[in-house]
Amino acid sequence: AQSVAQPEDQVNVAEGNPLTVKCTYSVSGNPYLFWYVQYPNRGLQFLLKYITGDNLVKGSYGFEAEFNKSQTSFHLKKPSALVSDSALYFCAVRDRFEFLDTGTASKLTFGTGTRLQVTL
Amino acid sequence: EPEVTQTPSHQVTQMGQEVILRCVPISNHLYFYWYRQILGQKVEFLVSFYNNEISEKSEIFDDQFSVERPDGSNFTLKIRSTKLEDSAMYFCASRGLAGDRSYEQYFGPGTRLTVT
Numbered sequence: 292a293q294s295v296a297q298p299e300d301q302v303n304v305a306e307g308n309p310l311t312v313k314c315t316y317s318v319s320g321n322p323y324l325f326w327y328v329q330y331p332n333r334g335l336q337f338l339l340k341y342i343t344g345d346n347l348v349k350g351s352y353g354f355e356a357e358f359n360k361s362q363t364s365f366h367l368k369k370p371s372a373l374v375s376d377s378a379l380y381f382c383a384v385r386d387r388f389e390f391l392d393t394g395t396a397s398k399l400t401f402g403t404g405t406r407l408q409v410t411l
Numbered sequence: 412e413p414e415v416t417q418t419p420s421h422q423v424t425q426m427g428q429e430v431i432l433r434c435v436p437i438s439n440h441l442y443f444y445w446y447r448q449i450l451g452q453k454v455e456f457l458v459s460f461y462n463n464e465i466s467e468k469s470e471i472f473d474d475q476f477s478v479e480r481p482d483g484s485n486f487t488l489k490i491r492s493t494k495l496e497d498s499a500m501y502f503c504a505s506r507g508l509a510g511d512r513s514y515e516q517y518f519g520p521g522t523r524l525t526v527t
Contacts, residue, residue, distance in 0.1 A: 325515055327518070333520055333521075334415075334417075334502060334518045334519050334520040334521050335454070335502065335504075335518040336518070337515045337516075337517065337518075340515050381453075381454060383454075397442060397459060397466070397467075397506070398444070398456040398459055398467060398469075399444075399446075399454075399456065399516060400456065401446075401453050401454040401455075402453060403452070403453040404453060
């Protein structure tokens with residue numbers, strides 16, 4: 292079974308400082324990894340994904356994430372936080388294997404979420 | 412930019428009543444999903460749907476739940492007899508083209524279901 296752990300319920304950072312939101316995963320095969328952001332009363336917005344290749348992936352709004360296979364981690368980072376980045380962030384994983392003719396095994400498994408609070 | 416839409420945004424119903432949650436996925440997407448998020452908890456997979464069939468379902472998706480794609484655009488989740496514990500935010504998601512496992516899922520804004 293696949294799983295995701297986000298060890299921090301909340302991360303507090305001052306605007307202009309770098310931020311890191313942690314994520315570790317467990318999957319039987321090789322993973323596809325995703326970060327989503329949820330603003331109040333909104334749905335989940337896709338931020339970025341790791342599929343293959345360069346371990347550092349860049350996404351929307353200046354966010355990036357680093358895939359570390361040995362540590363089974365996929366931490367979300369941003370060099371300089373903005374107050375507007377304050378939101379709930381979810382890490383998600385799925386196995387690469389999928390029955391394409393049925394879509395079986397394509398579900399996402401989410402972490403519990405980390406609330407990012409950026410203050411002036 | 413195309414997006415997934417869901418209606419209604421908030422549904423209040425009495426225990427034992429049937430509810431239908433509606434979703435319009437992105438138009439050229441082929442894979443469809445329902446997830447739910449109980450208040451303060453993580454997002455949980457309910458069911459995936461492809462080619463007019465359920466691909467996979469979780470243990471949450473029991474006989475009280477059903478999904479349907481009644482026409483070329485809508486994707487619905489029906490709860491036959493709602494229970495208090497069905498109160499949650501329900502998210503619809505869709506994913507793109509066949510043949511590419513790596514496409515991300517795009518989520519709608521959610522329907523908040525409150526069962527009283």
